[in-house]
Amino acid sequence: MSAQSILDELSARIGADRIESGTRINPDDLHDESLHPRSATPLAVVRPRSTSEVAEIARIASLHRVPIVPRGSGTGLSGAVTPVADGLVVSFSEMNQVLHLNERDHVVVVQPGITLSQLDEVLSTTPLRYPVYPGEMSGSLGGNVNTNAGGMRAVRHGVTRQHVLGLELVLVDGTVLRTGGSFVKSSSGYDLTQLIVGSEGTLAMVTEVTLRLSPRFEHGATLLVPFETLEAVAAVVPLIISSGLNPSILEYLDLLTMSAVTTRAGLDLGVDARVAASTTAYLVIVLETRTRSQLEEDIEALATLLEGAGALDTYVLATGVAHRLIEGRERVFWASKEAGVNDILDIVVPRSVVPRFLADVGLIAQRHGCLAGGCGHVGDGNVHLFVLQPDDVKRQAFLDEMFEHGVQLGGAVSGEHGIGIDKQRPFLRLSDPTSLALQRGIKKLFDPKALLNPFRLLDDRVLP
Numbered sequence: 001m002s003a004q005s006i007l008d009e010l011s012a013r014i015g016a017d018r019i020e021s022g023t024r025i026n027p028d029d030l031h032d033e034s035l036h037p038r039s040a041t042p043l044a045v046v047r048p049r050s051t052s053e054v055a056e057i058a059r060i061a062s063l064h065r066v067p068i069v070p071r072g073s074g075t076g077l078s079g080a081v082t083p084v085a086d087g088l089v090v091s092f093s094e095m096n097q098v099l100h101l102n103e104r105d106h107v108v109v110v111q112p113g114i115t116l117s118q119l120d121e122v123l124s125t126t127p128l129r130y131p132v133y134p135g136e137m138s139g140s141l142g143g144n145v146n147t148n149a150g151g152m153r154a155v156r157h158g159v160t161r162q163h164v165l166g167l168e169l170v171l172v173d174g175t176v177l178r179t180g181g182s183f184v185k186s187s188s189g190y191d192l193t194q195l196i197v198g199s200e201g202t203l204a205m206v207t208e209v210t211l212r213l214s215p216r217f218e219h220g221a222t223l224l225v226p227f228e229t230l231e232a233v234a235a236v237v238p239l240i241i242s243s244g245l246n247p248s249i250l251e252y253l254d255l256l257t258m259s260a261v262t263t264r265a266g267l268d269l270g271v272d273a274r275v276a277a278s279t280t281a282y283l284v285i286v287l288e289t290r291t292r293s294q295l296e297e298d299i300e301a302l303a304t305l306l307e308g309a310g311a312l313d314t315y316v317l318a319t320g321v322a323h324r325l326i327e328g329r330e331r332v333f334w335a336s337k338e339a340g341v342n343d344i345l346d347i348v349v350p351r352s353v354v355p356r357f358l359a360d361v362g363l364i365a366q367r368h369g370c371l372a373g374g375c376g377h378v379g380d381g382n383v384h385l386f387v388l389q390p391d392d393v394k395r396q397a398f399l400d401e402m403f404e405h406g407v408q409l410g411g412a413v414s415g416e417h418g419i420g421i422d423k424q425r426p427f428l429r430l431s432d433p434t435s436l437a438l439q440r441g442i443k444k445l446f447d448p449k450a451l452l453n454p455f456r457l458l459d460d461r462v463l464p
Contacts, residue, residue: 003043006043007019007044009060010044013053013057014056014057018047018048018049019046020045021043025045026045028074029045030042030083030089032075032078033074033077033337034077034082034420034421036079037082038463040082040083040084040463041083041086042085042087042088042089043087043088044088045089045091048094048095049094051168054095054170054205054207056174057090058173058205059173061088062451065449066086066088067086067088067451068090068172068205068452068453069083069084069090069201069453070142070146070206070452070453071092072113072139072141072143072146075136076143076420077333077344077417077418078147079421080147080418080420080456081201082420082456084454084464085464090205091113092112094113096113096114096115096118096140097111098110098119099208101123103127103128106215107210107211107212107213108210108213109210110211111207112206113140113141114140114141115140116130116133116144128216130211132144132153132157132158133152134416135152135330135332141209145160145197145206146198146199146200146201146206146418147198147417148416150377150382150416151330152251152330153248154379154416155241155247155248155249155380156246156249157248159416161194161197161198162212164180164193164210164212165181165183166181166193166210167180167206167209167210168206168207168208168209169205169207170204170205172452176207179191179192179193179196180192184212198418199457200419200456200457202447202452202457203442203446203452205452217248219288219289220286220287221299222286222325223287223303223316224282224315224317224325225282225283225285225311225313226275226279226282226313227280227283227310228312229280229281230280230358232310233252234252234354234355235309236305236306236310237378237379241351241379245298245302247379250284250378251284251375251376251379252281252282252283252378253281253284253329253374254373257332257373260332261325261328261332264335265327267321267324267328269315275313283306283311284325284329287299302314329375332384342387344384344387344417345384345385345399345423347402347412347413347414347415348381348382348406348412348414348416350381350409350410350411351381353381354378354381356409357383357409361383364401365387367398368389370388370389370398371387372386372388381411382415382416404426407430413430420456424456424460440458
């Protein structure tokens with residue numbers, strides 16, 4: 001069947017006004033925020049408004065063996081929504097509504113195209129919130145589900161997986177499937193909901209998400225804690241976790257990254273000059289609780305713990321400064337991109353080996369002529385590294401050794417950004433072959449023609 005005939009069939013089922021092809025395609029729909037963009041022109045970008053329309057798209061694509069790339073907001077960092085030549089990009093930008101909110105059950109049902117900021121605005125008039133903040137509030141919930149997004153608050157609230165109770169899915173042949181529901185536990189067969197979370201659009205298209213919400217805390221404080229070494233920062237983290245203070249955010253930033261954040265935000269943190277002169281790394285801690293008195297007790301207990309662990313000082317930031325610092329940390333990718341970094345990584349290792357891993361990364365980088373620094377969710381072992389080395393051969397040698405070392409320490413290639421295309425090489429090279437074979441078997445059951453988001457994650461064919 002000709003390309004025009006497929007477009008005509010889609011137009012008849014979905015409407016010509018929501019199908020963009022040729023010069024009508026917006027270039028912004030052809031990439032995500034990967035630092036290694038790849039160019040490909042799809043047959044069309046299609047914008048469904050309902051599950052039934054997504055099912056029609058899938059049926060047509062499956063019948064004519066047309067690849068499908070599901071797309072949320074395009075804020076991902078791994079090339080997971082790179083179009084396939086002559087395929088379809090299914091954009092969920094017009095499926096962006098809250099379908100149901102149940103405050104008694106702490107549950108909200110949303111369409112996949114709704115962004116985190118849109119959901120946060122809807123919930124702002126309630127005592128509830130969705131506590132997963134991956135760092136880019138324009139990210140869509142569908143994209144968050146497909147990458148199992150995390151963020152700074154994962155140390156307390158967990159990642160997307162911990163908040164997805166149910167899904168509505170469209171399979172590659174157009175079949176509509178519901179998994180899970182508005183209940184919080186089940187011991188009834190395989191958990192298909194959790195199988196889809198983190199699958200990067202390779203198994204099914206998500207058309208509805210049922211989320212668990214959390215109560216809002218009325219009282220909070222942000223602490224800035226300078227240390228002489230990054231190793232000292234990493235070493236104090238287990239003490240904080242074991243203290244029972246349950247921080248909502250526990251982040252480290254090395255000196256270079258903190259400088260980039262504060263400079264970009266025009267932010268003065270008020271750190272004493274003598275303290276700043278001895279500082280090479282910072283810990284940022286957010287405490288949240290129900291009452292002011294409990295918050296004050298927690299701050300005092302935490303300050304005492306930090307002093308005993310070698311902190312140079314502890315600063316409780318004013319609310320406005322704290323908000324700008326957290327916002328700046330969430331936007332650190334953009335600062336790094338502006339600075340011309342060549343790679344951004346999100347390797348995860350067991351929390352207890354973070355000090356060793358960071359020290360070893362410095363040596364590995366030096367050996368390969370790279371500059372590697374960054375920040376990360378040190379409370380859960382998720383290390384974000386920004387790599388400066390324009391020579392592709394040298395940089396790849398560093399990446400290969402760094403990923404291998406992280407996996408040997410008990411870690412994984414990606415903690416929250418996903419594999420996509422960018423991290424496919426180390427993922428496939430370092431994964432257990434038996435695990436890969438099993439995962440590929442699952443993929444084949446869901447998608448026997450390999451049409452859903454092909455050429456990434458498990459699919460090692462070269463993107464045409």
